[in-house]
Amino acid sequence: MQIVFETRFSFFGQSGWKSQAAADPGLLFDETRLGKRLRYFEEITLTSLASQTDPDFQHLILSSTLMPEPWKIRLRDLCFDMLGERRVGLLFRPEGSAGHIIRDVVAKTFAGHSVAQVVLDDDDAVSCDFVAALRRYADFVTDDPVNPKPYTFVSFPRGYTLGIEDGKLSWLSQRFVPYTNLGLALVAPADTHRNPFLTSHKKIGQRHPSLMVTPLRPFYLRAVHEHNDSRAHKSDEVLNDAQIAGAFDYFPWLKAHFPKATATVATAKKTATG
Template identity: 30%
Template sequence: MVAPIVGICRFSFLGRGDWSAYLRTRPGSEEEAEAMRRSRDLLYDDARLRFRFQSFERLTLASLRAQTEPDFRFVVLSSAAMPRPWQERLRALCATVPQVRLVFSEAGDVGSALAPLLTGLAQGDGPAVQFRLDDDDCLCADYIAHLARAARAMRDYGPFAFSLPRALLVAHYAGAAPQYCEFVRPFHAAGAAARLSQPARSIFAFGHYVLMRRFPALVDHGPFGSLQLKFQGHDSRIVAPTPGSGVTAMAEADFRAQLARHFPFLDQADLAELMALQAGRD
């Protein structure tokens, strides 16, 4: 039997994590408190939430519904600090996918919020196999099937890590036209997975690129495993087709053909809507 498969999405979670806002701040320090105040203003800005809710519904949840292997669970972690109207909207969206469990946590960091959930999901076969997914990304329809196959293959290794490194990517920054790209880099964040030795420890305890150096790793270069949006305001460096980045520009027609082939559950008009919504925020 394969250990349970559990995906995790941090949806506007207010608390310490691997975000740039908390770099070089000590837990409990005034610098951390100030970073949290700034994060609260950013996370719960109405324009940002409108965009995030739309990408979560049209991309993330759509890809979960489309999975060919339905035997998985998906935790959506948010904060009790989220304004109540948005909480109710998030509850309604999450209720549309049977595998989703929504949690509004009072915890001040991701690890503490997830520990009791992950402990409860562990079975006799050991810790759950976890994967991470952001609320502006989605997975190919057979992602869970690939991950379950990897878990069976890596059963004798105990802890292991897994990646589908090929992705389609749309980059759209203020003042520039959208760029359509192929992104190839093992253990990018979308769909990075691991089975850890401690049941209560979450995949977010490790930087996603570190996973392949810390654990035996299986990398499958076959499918396009994810579709990722890199729009103005995302919490990482600007993404562009540059040498060594793993990002290669694609003609829009080629991009859309691959999107239709590997992500047939998506309405391509949704990408245009998301870009228009993001442009309205700038």
Template identity: 65%
Template sequence: MDVVFQTRFSFFGKSGWKSAAAADPDLLFAPERLDARLRLFELITLPSLLAQSDPDFTHMVLSSTLMPTPYKVRLRELVQDTLGPRRARVMFRPEGSAGGFLRQSMAKTFGNKPCAQVVLDDDDAVSDDYVAVLRGYAQAALAAPGREDDYMFISFPRGYTLLIEDGAPVALEHRFVSYTNLGLALVAPGNHKRNPFMTSHRRIGQRHPSLMVTSRRPFYLRALHRHNDSNAHKQDLELAPHDMTLALRHFPFLGRHFGPDGTRLAAE
């Protein structure tokens, strides 16, 4: 079972973004914005992948051919230096469908091998055991009794919202959203016609075979900051000090920002 994380990084084209930058290349590739996105990617997303207890996965990063060359170089080097060339695949494509490009790459790379494709935005994170847990559930899904479809979605509704101010994490909040796109996985052959970016995640439970993992522990971080490319907003319950032990266990990189009781640490 191949586990493949899929990230859109400042991709110009059809991708589901709802911000003004999504439709304006000048805004999308503004140096201030790209610098901020790269900082968050390096601060949150990549450390969560580097911390995986099961390191056997691939990270596909899709960006745009319109991105300025210096930022293409920075993005490619950042991903490959963090994860290594075996696990990192950074690709630049012209305007088009993000899901379509990712689907083509999956088919070419993995063929009909069973895969778990995971949505991972460039400012979000997964728990340190996410790959191991997902692989177990994905293999069980393939062997489920009464299974009639050749694919299945797996949803992890429980996680945290990570509030960021001035480029630094400041607080954590509980979050539980059924069929959220965070940590959402599609279990199917690599050359399957479906792709998680080409699916309305809010209606997965109604329209598709699916499994929801409702363990009482977190599986993802959703970052909330002024550079969000979606309509994310603050609405969740802030963690109590005693909750931080669980948070730091599953997201160890947060130990650089929070103490065991949730106290913010001074920036290095």
């Protein structure tokens, strides 16, 4: 089973909902914006992939031929440094459909294999054991004798919203959304005509064979900040330091961003050992 994460990074083209920046190359490739996007991509998305307990995966990143050359180099170097050249497929393409571009690349690159294609936005993250968990569920649905279709969507509805304020990772709150785009996986032969970016994720349960994975633990982080299109807002249900410390089991790299929660863990261990 090939596991492939698919990310759009400042791609100028047809790829679903468009923010104001995504519809205007001048805004999309503004240096201040690119700097912040690249920082979130490094600190959140790539770090979560580099932390995987199962390192056997590929990461396809789709960007634009319109991106200024120095930023293309920075993006390439960052991806190669953090994941290794072998695991990265960096695509610079002219304006077009993101879903069709990625679908064709997957069909060609992984011909003859079953593939679990995973949506991953450039400021979101998956848990450190996501690849290992997805591999188990993907193998299960591939051999499912009661599903006559040659594909299945796998949904991981439980995760966290990650609030970023003034450029800092500031808070977490629990999130449970069936068929959310976060961690959504399509398990199918590589030459399938389907692709997660070509599918309305809100209608997957009604229109497609699917599996909902619902153990009482998180599988993803959904970042919200001033540069994305999220409608999520901080609420009174944010996690306290002890609860944030509990998230470290799945997102160990968060320790560096939540020192008070990290101190809570250290104090608890010290108390437990006397």
